[in-house]
Amino acid sequence: xxxxxxxxxxxxxxxxxxxxRVIRRIVIRxxxxxxxxxxxxxxxxxxxxxxxxxxxxxxxxxxxxxxxxGAGLRTWLGHLGxxxxxxxxxxxxxRPKHAAVVFDLGRLELVYEDPRYFGxxxxxxxxxxxxxxxxxxxxxxxxxxxxxxxxxxxPIKVKLxxxxxxxxxxxxxxxxxxxxARIPPQWAARRLQRDQVRRLWRAIRAVLAEAIAWGSTVPLxxxxxxxxxxxxYFGRAPDAPDYxxxxxxxxxxxxxxxxxxxxxxxxxxxGARSTYFCPRCQAGKRVDDVRGGA
DNA sequence: CACCATGTTCCTTG
DNA sequence: CCAAGGAACATGGT
Numbered sequence: 001x002x003x004x005x006x007x008x009x010x011x012x013x014x015x016x017x018x019x020x021r022v023i024r025r026i027v028i029r030x031x032x033x034x035x036x037x038x039x040x041x042x043x044x045x046x047x048x049x050x051x052x053x054x055x056x057x058x059x060x061x062x063x064x065x066x067x068x069x070g071a072g073l074r075t076w077l078g079h080l081g082x083x084x085x086x087x088x089x090x091x092x093x094x095r096p097k098h099a100a101v102v103f104d105l106g107r108l109e110l111v112y113e114d115p116r117y118f119g120x121x122x123x124x125x126x127x128x129x130x131x132x133x134x135x136x137x138x139x140x141x142x143x144x145x146x147x148x149x150x151x152x153x154x155p156i157k158v159k160l161x162x163x164x165x166x167x168x169x170x171x172x173x174x175x176x177x178x179x180x181a182r183i184p185p186q187w188a189a190r191r192l193q194r195d196q197v198r199r200l201w202r203a204i205r206a207v208l209a210e211a212i213a214w215g216s217t218v219p220l221x222x223x224x225x226x227x228x229x230x231x232x233y234f235g236r237a238p239d240a241p242d243y244x245x246x247x248x249x250x251x252x253x254x255x256x257x258x259x260x261x262x263x264x265x266x267x268x269x270x271g272a273r274s275t276y277f278c279p280r281c282q283a284g285k286r287v288d289d290v291r292g293g294a
Numbered sequence: 295c296a297c298c299a300t301g302t303t304c305c306t307t308g
Numbered sequence: 309c310c311a312a313g314g315a316a317c318a319t320g321g322t
Binding site for chain 1 (some may be wrong): 298299300301302
């Protein structure tokens with residue numbers, strides 16, 4: 001479930017549940033998700049430690065703990081890869097087949113599950129240094145984006161996936177943002193005019209903010225029997241009206257009509273990944289902008 | 295069986 | 309040296 005909005009919603013959900021809890025024991029069923037891949041080091045560092053904070057940076061979960069043996073706070077990271085999930089469950093509950101790591105918190109347990117094992121738990125926080133600004137934060141401005149795209153010949157869609165440019169956009173929201181901004185995904189980044197950069201900037205923020213708002217309506221108690229996380233990308237809010245059954249406007253909609261103009265949505269491959277777009281809305285023609293004709 | 299999948303890293307090619 | 313493209317990672321869904 002992992003792009004910026006999903007991680008953000010997850011962090012908000014987990015933070016109050018973990019705050020203050022002590023890791024009594026760690027059960028590692030798949031050491032391959034650890035970095036360094038040392039069960040011993042991971043266990044020694046975190047066993048007995050107390051959760052003091054959880055936040056997000058890009059697609060990373062940023063955990064802070066107070067180790068048992070004095071010393072200062074320790075920060076470590078979680079990354080969900082393609083299929084990773086964290087959730088809190090009651091001990092003794094049947095565990096999913098691909099539970100990779102389980103943190104015993106006493107009356108609760110924190111489960112990290114990941115069928116493909118692409119996700120990682122990292123004791124090293126260096127990856128954060130390579131991230132660009134938060135798209136919803138103050139550093140991400142129109143001027144910054146314009147400057148960052150200005151010299152690049154890469155397709156704009158590919159550029160949006162570059163985590164050192166801006167952190168947290170993934171394959172789904174890259175397509176969604178470009179559709180919303182009505183920009184052709186195959187355009188070289190440097191071809192965008194300033195008003196198009198502004199539209200894209202706005203679209204990125206709107207798409208991510210809306211996804212966070214939507215995700216906040218979904219129950220995340222995966223482990224406790226009821227809810228399932230598969231609601232997240234393709235489902236709909238419990239109270240959503242029928243005409244808005246689908247939340248994503250273009251992603252995974254190849255061959256179906258554009259919600260805006262009715263043209264057939266197309267799928268292409270860029271950088272070995274699928275891109276979805278409307279050939280009519282995203283033809284790169286002039287578009288009325290708020291300031292366009294003034 | 296074939297193809298596709300929310301991500302990142304590593305290797306090859308040009 | 310750099311950029312671009314592809315494979316690999318591992319499993320499941322359609």
